Amino acid sequence: MKHAPHSPFSREDEKLWAELGLDVELHGQILSSINAQFVKQVAGRPGRPAAMAYFDGVIHGSHGARVREIREKQAAGAKFVGTFCVFVPEEIVLALGAIPVALCGGTAASIPYAEQHFPRNMCPLVKSTLGLAYSNTCPYSPLEDLAVGETTCDAKKKTWDILARGGGFHVLELPQKKGPADRALWLGEVRAFAARMEELTGRTLDEPRLAAAVRLMNRMRRALARMHELRKADPPPLSGTDALVVMQSALIDDKERFTENVERLNDELDERIRRGVSPFRPGTKRLLVAGCPSVVGNWKLHYLIETAGAAIVADETCTGTRYFSRGVEERAGVEAQVEAIAERYLTIDCSCFTPNAERLENIVRLSRYFRADGVVQYILQACHTYEIEAINVAAALKEAGVPSLKIETDYAEEDAGRLGIRIEAFLESLEHRNAG
Amino acid sequence: MPGDIRIGIDVGSRTTKIVILDGEEISEVHLFDTAFDPLAPVLEKLDSRPKGKIVATGYGRRLLADRLGAAIVTEIKACAAGIHRLYPACRLAVDIGGQDAKVIRVTETGGFEDFELNERCAAGTGRFLEVMARALGYDLDEFCRAAMTADRAVRVNSMCTVFAESEVVALIAGGEARNRIALGIYQSIVERVHPMIARLDQPGDLVFCGGVARSKCLASLLRSKMKRDIHVPANPQILSALGAALLA
Numbered sequence: 001m002k003h004a005p006h007s008p009f010s011r012e013d014e015k016l017w018a019e020l021g022l023d024v025e026l027h028g029q030i031l032s033s034i035n036a037q038f039v040k041q042v043a044g045r046p047g048r049p050a051a052m053a054y055f056d057g058v059i060h061g062s063h064g065a066r067v068r069e070i071r072e073k074q075a076a077g078a079k080f081v082g083t084f085c086v087f088v089p090e091e092i093v094l095a096l097g098a099i100p101v102a103l104c105g106g107t108a109a110s111i112p113y114a115e116q117h118f119p120r121n122m123c124p125l126v127k128s129t130l131g132l133a134y135s136n137t138c139p140y141s142p143l144e145d146l147a148v149g150e151t152t153c154d155a156k157k158k159t160w161d162i163l164a165r166g167g168g169f170h171v172l173e174l175p176q177k178k179g180p181a182d183r184a185l186w187l188g189e190v191r192a193f194a195a196r197m198e199e200l201t202g203r204t205l206d207e208p209r210l211a212a213a214v215r216l217m218n219r220m221r222r223a224l225a226r227m228h229e230l231r232k233a234d235p236p237p238l239s240g241t242d243a244l245v246v247m248q249s250a251l252i253d254d255k256e257r258f259t260e261n262v263e264r265l266n267d268e269l270d271e272r273i274r275r276g277v278s279p280f281r282p283g284t285k286r287l288l289v290a291g292c293p294s295v296v297g298n299w300k301l302h303y304l305i306e307t308a309g310a311a312i313v314a315d316e317t318c319t320g321t322r323y324f325s326r327g328v329e330e331r332a333g334v335e336a337q338v339e340a341i342a343e344r345y346l347t348i349d350c351s352c353f354t355p356n357a358e359r360l361e362n363i364v365r366l367s368r369y370f371r372a373d374g375v376v377q378y379i380l381q382a383c384h385t386y387e388i389e390a391i392n393v394a395a396a397l398k399e400a401g402v403p404s405l406k407i408e409t410d411y412a413e414e415d416a417g418r419l420g421i422r423i424e425a426f427l428e429s430l431e432h433r434n435a436g
Numbered sequence: 437m438p439g440d441i442r443i444g445i446d447v448g449s450r451t452t453k454i455v456i457l458d459g460e461e462i463s464e465v466h467l468f469d470t471a472f473d474p475l476a477p478v479l480e481k482l483d484s485r486p487k488g489k490i491v492a493t494g495y496g497r498r499l500l501a502d503r504l505g506a507a508i509v510t511e512i513k514a515c516a517a518g519i520h521r522l523y524p525a526c527r528l529a530v531d532i533g534g535q536d537a538k539v540i541r542v543t544e545t546g547g548f549e550d551f552e553l554n555e556r557c558a559a560g561t562g563r564f565l566e567v568m569a570r571a572l573g574y575d576l577d578e579f580c581r582a583a584m585t586a587d588r589a590v591r592v593n594s595m596c597t598v599f600a601e602s603e604v605v606a607l608i609a610g611g612e613a614r615n616r617i618a619l620g621i622y623q624s625i626v627e628r629v630h631p632m633i634a635r636l637d638q639p640g641d642l643v644f645c646g647g648v649a650r651s652k653c654l655a656s657l658l659r660s661k662m663k664r665d666i667h668v669p670a671n672p673q674i675l676s677a678l679g680a681a682l683l684a
Contacts, residue, residue: 408555415555417495418536422553425512429548 041303047279051265058249095213102251105129106297108411223262224324235280237272240312288372293318351385360396441488444681447496450534453677489684518679520546527640532648560628583618
């Protein structure tokens with residue numbers, strides 16, 4: 001493979017992409033676009049903790065170092081599982097020695113390749129993911145031993161039918177309610193997933209390995225919860241954009257190495273609070289983001305909010321609290337432990353459930369817990385469940401006396417100016433509220 | 437007090453507005469097209485005048501903040517402040533400008549508590565009206581007058597400026613009377629902004645401002661739709677600049 005003289009990428013990376021059979025040129029264009037966003041919206045921001053360097057590396061390595069690492073582990077016999085949602089019980093994947101990585105797309109650059117085949121009025125996350133798959137620019141696709149979808153929304157559900165034609169696809173049926181029959185259904189789905197994973201890996205779930213996986217995931221959740229605990233400080237020691245980068249890394253990185261680095265970051269944040277170091281001035285308005293996830297490539301909302309002069313103190317999203325809320329109860333025996341895992345995942349308050357009163361209560365609770373001055377509801381365009389639920393969320397927040405703003409957008413930059421005005425005006429209204 | 441100069445500058449997408457306050461009195465008002473270089477004409481206008489505190493708003497607010505050391509506020513805050521000065525009993529402002537339409541809940545003290553802003557397209561705004569008037573061969577004043585002479589409206593369905601223009605061309609080709617099409621276009625704007633108004637409506641006076649409020653036809657259609665009186669200031673374009681000056 002000839003190395004282009006002006007390529008911004010290393011020979012090693014380009015060799016990898018060629019070996020994977022990717023469209024190397026197009027992949028380079030898309031990756032350059034993601035990198036440019038990262039430099040502008042994340043790396044170029046002031047007041048970042050030194051420990052963030054590790055997570056920047058995870059993002060940069062997501063198309064290089066991490067892919068090589070997975071190939072090496074596969075060569076040693078491990079299986080690689082691609083996921084698209086926080087409902088996939090990663091404990092089971094890890095207990096069987098397999099590697100889970102979330103493959104959701106956060107870049108606008110791949111969307112035109114999805115729109116060649118799929119309806120335009122699907123959410124940008126699904127379109128971006130499909131665009132990477134269809135344009136042959138996702139480095140993980142060629143490595144997948146199994147892809148795991150779930151039935152959280154119609155766009156995803158029907159997408160799986162198409163992607164599954166290539167084989168190696170498993171769909172978890174997520175119930176839409178949380179009654180006894182739904183819990184039974186979900187437990188059955190988790191068991192079926194465990195069976196599929198056992199078949200794939202040629203291993204059997206055993207108590208010590210499952211217990212170790214549960215403990216590892218719980219340790220990761222505790223580390224992320226502590227990071228959020230530290231963000232309660234005024235001003236917070238970490239920007240919301242950096243916290244998002246950590247959460248995005250969680251979905252890609254090796255869980256143990258990731259957790260160790262979050263713990264390292266937490267120690268630095270603790271030290272920053274003691275020394276009064278923060279990317280923000282004291283008194284900076286504190287906002288909670290609630291709604292849809294922002295996956296790698298998508299730092300748009302966080303950048304707009306934090307350059308408008310506010311601090312994001314927490315995300316009530318799948319790249320936020322939904323990923324680490326509640327641990328799995330440790331129980332003796334494989335069967336009892338699998339039940340505890342199923343129970344934990346069904347506590348996730350995704351907008352796909354009806355009714356979903358617990359999410360409304362949780363948002364109000366989180367806004368108080370993080371001492372948020374207001375809530376920004378983040379809705380990815382054409383995400384029907386979050387968009388429609390936004391009406392109830394806004395009403396619950398109003399009743400609780402918490403101001404909120406709804407932002408509905410996609411990955412494109414064209415509306416950045418208008419969104420900026422709306423966010424700035426929302427912040428002005430918070431100032432006014434305090435003064436009055 | 438007199439001699440205390442405050443300057444409000446609203447760099448809109450189509451028009452730049454400058455209001456200079458001497459004490460509490462408006463001493464100067466300037467309106468001119470926003471050029472490709474929005475800053476130069478502003479500097480020219482301010483050059484020979486007494487220095488004062490400057491607050492900038494509108495699309496070009498950051499540019500002025502950097503070059504003139506102006507403080508910045510959003511159009512929403514500025515508009516609420518300007519409206520409150522002229523209409524203290526106003527609780528709802530409808531501001532339709534060159535590229536955006538906003539509805540603002542104004543508080544008793546001239547702040548705002550909630551607002552709606554049209555999304556990323558120019559449907560229902562001044563730019564939409566300009567394109568439609570041109571498609572019908574009118575200037576903006578003729579367009580408004582013609583619409584008011586129509587006995588009925590021809591429905592224009594497209595909200596997208598580009599598609600609506602094609603629709604208007606097709607209607608003309610189909611032999612529809614121009615004034616009925618004109619009325620149909622104004623009605624489509626009312627249909628577009630009415631849901632935003634309805635979401636935020638509350639007791640108290642309603643004021644319609646922004647460049648599009650110069651259209652008597654639209655103000656009249658809005659009154660019928662809302663079934664209530666709507667105030668339109670004599671110079672509806674300058675309210676955000678006035679508000680910015682008041683906030684200086």
